[in-house]
Amino acid sequence: MCKEHAGPPLSASIESDSCGSASMKESLLKNVASQVSTSGMSPQAIGSDAEVIDRFGRIINGYGVDLVDWQGYIANPFINLTVKPPASAAYPISITLRAQGTSRLMMNLPSTLSATGATKVLNFNNASERKDFKLEVAPDRNGGPDEIEHYTLSLTIADSAGASRIHTIPIRVWDQDDNQETQFPLVFDYRYDTVNHYFDDPGIRKAAEQAIKDWFYFFDMEPFDTVPAGTERNYIPNNDWNGHTIGTNNAPYNGEWIFLRGIDGPYSTGWPGNSGFYHTRNGVRVPGPIHRSLGTALDFYPDAQVFTSLNDDDWYKTDLTQVTDVYGLIMHEFGHAVAFSDSWAGMRAYHSSGGADAVVEAYQGVRVPLDSSYHIPGDRQYWDRLSGQSAGWAAEFPVRRWMLNKLTLLIAEKAGWKLNRKLTPFLEPEIVTTSLPNAVKGQSYSQKLIAKGGVPFYDWTLKSGSLPAGLTLDRFTGTISGTVSASQSQNSYTFTIELRDYDELAKPFTRSFTIRL
Template structure:
């Protein structure tokens, strides 16, 4: 099993007003859209699930006021070639560069920062934003801040229907005989279907699906058929010379069915992708390495196979008059799709060739890219965009709304564990969806005295001083300016259940099975995890049972009976073989056997937070956390607390 540690940096910011700390001479101030000064915390980007254009964040730069003007600030987003900034800017093998100039101290400039999609699943990433400030007298000052990248794609996403690629008719140019060319083209096609949520269709018999393919100059069409049975999508590929590349569905009057019933759309049963390339001096670019994508821009004279096929196959899978739903969309000028209008902030018409207009009002609102040549950013790899997928849904393909690009922002933490008086407390609120450079604020009520909420991280930290029950409302704003704020009210009890503190600290732990690199002793150290994947790979930080599955348990044993009526459990979930359990419960020792604790008010299963269970008080020397795995993954715990 692969294991990787996620670098988690928790830096405290002010509760409501971002007051810039004292900085050295010549320091520029960088402010986000919420008015937070990000010089110390840095910024956060997201790499969404699926291979599509990621959202950008916009930042405002204020020049230093204690140096001679004019001032020039050179920005460098460094650490990976996938980083990019809005034009004018440059791409390099190590990052993106951009220059800002300021005539006086009151002038401000904005810039936009994003990261190109990473195809393979991975862990969160950490890079650097470097600012080189050159004053009017030639003196140079340098400052840096972190760029955190939330990598949402933890597991590979594959199409939910099988796709058959048919190269038998690539007899004119033979482009698809090149393995790298073929792989790039196939991935471009599959990238569309990876976002659709649809099951296999009724089987099409061999020879039953007809389509047509053109020769050079779109002359001498030939009729083609499938040479094998299939129940997904059949894709005919052919390379020609002049005049253009494109894709189209089979207009043969036959449509996909399931259990004999025609599916809505209706959905065509096969498509064709025609690749044309005869431009003198251009070189075909076939690399799918994410760190190579920038070369399609700096080389200047390349044709990116993946980007071109992705764009042109869009006509086959959706953007074509043969799709009834798309004809309706075009006829209405796009106004019949309220979701597209709400997302883009305007109706999105298609032109006569079924393209989203290439002008800036119709660039994908969150990524600034268009799936064509013109972008807010200097990238010539045409990318799928959220807007393109929302429009494509009109052809009849339902999108997988569980993928992160389609999740609305929400606060996923439902409760906060009790906070013992006079003891250090740390609990991080969790959220998902939207554009997650989140802003957390308490908008009504109040935190217990001694605790603060970090606006950047959502961490509630400090040492509570006064016992009691405190109610407060937390507002979450994501970095999409059109998102509505999300609110949740919390109650935080200071003083524990009966004021006795965390009883687990005096217990001896034991576990059913422990991976060689984990530790059962980790479950009652008294520490508070920052996420369900915190702890790294060092022994002693967490308990996990990989590769064991099925039912597992962790016990706390005391030398004398304890009165317990509440427990808080923090699950271990690394997304790579250790997952939250499918179910769990608490049991106490009655002197001869373990029995379920009475009166338990439900067993929540949430990541990145404690799961609190309150029950009728029991007197026992042992408390068991009984975990049932989902059948394919192992389980684990980061911390268990018990209160009287």
């Protein structure tokens, strides 16, 4: 993998590799040179490459694919693509898709994951068939904002006569990470981990704390009034819920006090400190209201293969049928502490209403109710719309680590937490550029329009008006370029550009510009 800086923050254009090998540069800078191999047949048996088409009808073979790694450790949005098979081949054929270069790449099921990427096979009976697939990248914590990760999507076409052909398409991952953790004050209390001492294991402790911090990263909350030592009481379950231990804070704090305990059955869970005391700020109770402490109990099955790695390259190993991923388990169970339980008045009201909430409905397209245990149901219509991820045992993509998605966070806000909508998962698509410089007749001109927000595999189109003769708009990059014709019929040109992102429910953004000559 190679990363590079992409220029202005949240820039709409993603440039070619500047730090990779010569062969990588050649692959990225040219129009996807195809490699041809044969097995007993001449390469002419497959007369052309397959075309990959995006939702805007653009053939992306030459430009490539733009994925995004949003701010925060959150399930990223997928890109939906369509494969048009070669016009000339000995049908039936198979096309093997390989997203290569990192274990974090994945495709919708059926597909496989590996240390080097994801694989999916599409079968075609004739040239008129079209097959869709989805491409996504799991988040990482490496790199800085607006750096680009470069990977490859290869298509291996194998026909029934034994001929094969391979061609490759660039994948660019636009990294929007800021490498920050929550600044909200959290106190992790392990004094009551007296049953099996799970949290004595530094790997378990680190994974648990990271999962909890990742929840609070998305909250826009200021510290509260100081809670004096010994005044917060929380009921911490014993084994098999056979009574409780009373936990108290042994120091003052002004954020959240987090009790963690390992138990031997019946299951892991989380809970808020429902003691009747709530946080205040400047002496006034904080809306929500917000409980003053939270707790999580960790229970492993006897034969659990405990997995504690936080290495992003190990993400693909967190198969829930094979390992007990501590990060994902705590992320899920702490969700009941921080929001998804009837101890939160706002969440209780959301549950009672059957998921009636304008913000959630606008995002998901349907009401999203909670079941009796305050989980989002596992039905397909309740899988997060942009990422295809779910907190259950089925999802659009191979089920791995449970992680936050946008739908979960929007619902969690109903408990009283305020989301930080300045983070990239919550920004609406917008053209940032407000004006363009003058052009000169007979001279070259190049200006790149800048955008931010949404799911940024952007489509730029000329909605109305016209550009000066000789200039064109690149639909992929938003660049207006060319040589201005020396014989223009007017001295200024006003036109409107429309920006669409990859969220099908998002409203297009338009802005008018004038280029004067």
